[in-house]
Amino acid sequence: MDAISDPAIREVWVMKSAQVGWTEILNNCIGFHVHQDPAPMLLVQPTLEMAESWSKDRLAPMVRDSPVLTERIADPKARDSGNTLLHKKFSGGHLTVAGANSPAGLASRPIRVVLFDEVDRYPASAGTEGDPVSLGKKRTTTFWNRKLLAGSTPTIKGSSRIEAGFEAGDQRFYFVPCTSCGEFQRLVWAQVQWPEGRPEEATYVCQHCGVMLTEADKAEMLKAGEWRATRDSRGIASFHISELYSPWSSWSEMAVAFVQAKRFPETLQTWINTSLGETYEDRGESVAPQGLASRREQYGPQTVPAGVVLLTAGVDVQDDRLEVSIWGWGRDEEAWLVEHAVLRGDPGSDALWLELDAFVAAKRGSEDGRRLLVEAVAVDSGGHFTQQVYGYAARRKARRVFAIKGAGGFGRLIWPKAAGRAGKTSAQVWIVGVDTAKDLLYGRLRRVLEPGPGYLHFCAAVEPEWFEQLTNEVIVHKSVQGRRVRAYKPRAAGVRTEALDCMVYAYAAFLGRAGPRVLEHRKTAPAASEEVVEPKPEPVQPQQQATVVRRPQQMRRPGGYMNSWR
Numbered sequence: 001m002d003a004i005s006d007p008a009i010r011e012v013w014v015m016k017s018a019q020v021g022w023t024e025i026l027n028n029c030i031g032f033h034v035h036q037d038p039a040p041m042l043l044v045q046p047t048l049e050m051a052e053s054w055s056k057d058r059l060a061p062m063v064r065d066s067p068v069l070t071e072r073i074a075d076p077k078a079r080d081s082g083n084t085l086l087h088k089k090f091s092g093g094h095l096t097v098a099g100a101n102s103p104a105g106l107a108s109r110p111i112r113v114v115l116f117d118e119v120d121r122y123p124a125s126a127g128t129e130g131d132p133v134s135l136g137k138k139r140t141t142t143f144w145n146r147k148l149l150a151g152s153t154p155t156i157k158g159s160s161r162i163e164a165g166f167e168a169g170d171q172r173f174y175f176v177p178c179t180s181c182g183e184f185q186r187l188v189w190a191q192v193q194w195p196e197g198r199p200e201e202a203t204y205v206c207q208h209c210g211v212m213l214t215e216a217d218k219a220e221m222l223k224a225g226e227w228r229a230t231r232d233s234r235g236i237a238s239f240h241i242s243e244l245y246s247p248w249s250s251w252s253e254m255a256v257a258f259v260q261a262k263r264f265p266e267t268l269q270t271w272i273n274t275s276l277g278e279t280y281e282d283r284g285e286s287v288a289p290q291g292l293a294s295r296r297e298q299y300g301p302q303t304v305p306a307g308v309v310l311l312t313a314g315v316d317v318q319d320d321r322l323e324v325s326i327w328g329w330g331r332d333e334e335a336w337l338v339e340h341a342v343l344r345g346d347p348g349s350d351a352l353w354l355e356l357d358a359f360v361a362a363k364r365g366s367e368d369g370r371r372l373l374v375e376a377v378a379v380d381s382g383g384h385f386t387q388q389v390y391g392y393a394a395r396r397k398a399r400r401v402f403a404i405k406g407a408g409g410f411g412r413l414i415w416p417k418a419a420g421r422a423g424k425t426s427a428q429v430w431i432v433g434v435d436t437a438k439d440l441l442y443g444r445l446r447r448v449l450e451p452g453p454g455y456l457h458f459c460a461a462v463e464p465e466w467f468e469q470l471t472n473e474v475i476v477h478k479s480v481q482g483r484r485v486r487a488y489k490p491r492a493a494g495v496r497t498e499a500l501d502c503m504v505y506a507y508a509a510f511l512g513r514a515g516p517r518v519l520e521h522r523k524t525a526p527a528a529s530e531e532v533v534e535p536k537p538e539p540v541q542p543q544q545q546a547t548v549v550r551r552p553q554q555m556r557r558p559g560g561y562m563n564s565w566r
């Protein structure tokens with residue numbers, strides 16, 4: 001807040017975790033410019049919807065509870081106030097609240113103070129108008145005393161806006177003195193350590209004297225701390241702050257959350273972003289098809305391993321055929337490819353769709369003698385034979401056959417909260433976040449290398465060509481209007497991607513079936529194979545079970561303390 005009101009500083013970038021009071025800083029900045037230094041202001045949220053809820057849930061209570069603001073900003077409900085949810089006037093200025101996805105709010109009048117909230121969740125372009133940050137910045141060019149404030153939880157290294165902004169600035173970190181030796185230091189995750197298997201006992205180990213610091217020490221250290229720039233300032237102040245500093249969170253809570261999160265690559269990523277406030281390195285390495293093919297296991301549609309709890313199917317529609325994969329899902333989303341089929345024929349004819357019905361309904365059983373049914377089917381309506389897919393799904397709604405359409409964009413939900421309508425028809429279509437799904441599934445293929453949570457198994461019957469298809473997309477970084485943007489692209493032309501598409505759709509069907517809830521529910525009913533397990537003489541510690549995935553590697557620390565994925 002000192003930097004924001006420092007006339008020598010033009011831009012302030014804050015790369016942050018959750019739980020560090022960012023919303024209050026944003027609010028204070030707005031309150032200050034309404035009360036003390038009136039100016040035309042623009043606040044940008046990732047979407048118009050988020051802009052509206054920010055105005056209702058964050059701004060309105062502050063204005064209501066602060067008499068100096070209530071006096072200056074008329075209630076939008078009052079007659080002739082001229083104020084709306086997204087536009088507030090006050091003497092000497094105004095505040096416009098906009099969504100980064102909507103160019104209208106970004107391209108209006110001149111602005112002196114522009115505030116960008118959660119910039120890493122902005123789309124690459126506001127409609128067709130281009131980069132929302134550049135658009136917002138452009139509004140400020142006529143003011144000599146213009147000010148930019150941007151904050152965000154970071155996302156992926158290389159395409160993170162907030163990280164780029166942080167790196168362009170003077171890179172300030174908060175240094176705190178150890179209560180024992182007095183040495184100043186940045187709080188870093190590697191120093192949070194705990195006895196193996198007991199993260200709830202985590203403490204912070206001073207990197208100078210090795211003393212174990214507690215939450216009581218933290219309060220004292222925060223009070224005595226100071227921001228230190230680590231690079232030369234050129235009118236851009238940038239800050240990094242993580243949950244390690246949060247007065248509303250503890251080191252042991254973080255350690256417990258970390259142990260839980262590191263079971264899956266995607267939850268580990270979220271934890272690194274939201275708790276450490278750091279970007280996640282997406283090395284963009286491709287998945288080698290040969291390596292995966294060598295993971296094939298001896299099981300088939302009649303001998304599905306006992307871990308499978310439910311089956312779903314993903315169907316890709318091509319001009320002359322349907323391709324369908326049946327995937328089985330088990331505890332902690334460990335998954336088994338059960339069968340992949342290519343059904344040749346004309347998708348414009350009913351015959352082929354009846355063949356699909358028969359394939360989906362075919363008898364499948366587990367090695368422990370259970371009959372397994374396909375409980376949900378997702379069929380791609382996005383490319384070919386859209387109307388046939390709508391009709392097929394509509395007639396089989398009761399059997400959870402979903403017409404889906406893939407939509408790109410990172411951060412989009414894999415399975416939407418509700419179905420949409422296809423144009424003017426009554427057909428239901430589910431918009432599936434395919435890029436998010438590919439990130440998740442490719443992350444598991446790359447990083448989960450031992451059976452257990454999130455591991456993907458392949459049956460012996462699939463051909464090597466199927467693995468080529470599965471791994472044919474890679475992450476590329478394109479430059480869109482001067483900004484690096486991540487995208488999925490085929491690695492080799494001419495290689496198809498049906499295996500990947502079918503896996504993504506089967507996972508969508510799993511979510512459409514409320515799969516995680518089903519797994520949670522059914523695991524309480526023991527499978528046949530579990531009933532014969534003799535009680536073990538010694539109880540297995542739950543923490544040991546939770547770390548079946550030994551990647552990233554755990555490192556032992558002196559004195560039997562451990563932490564960590566680095």
Ligand SMILES: [Zn+2]
Nearest residue numbers: 178181206209
């Ligand atoms: Zn110390």
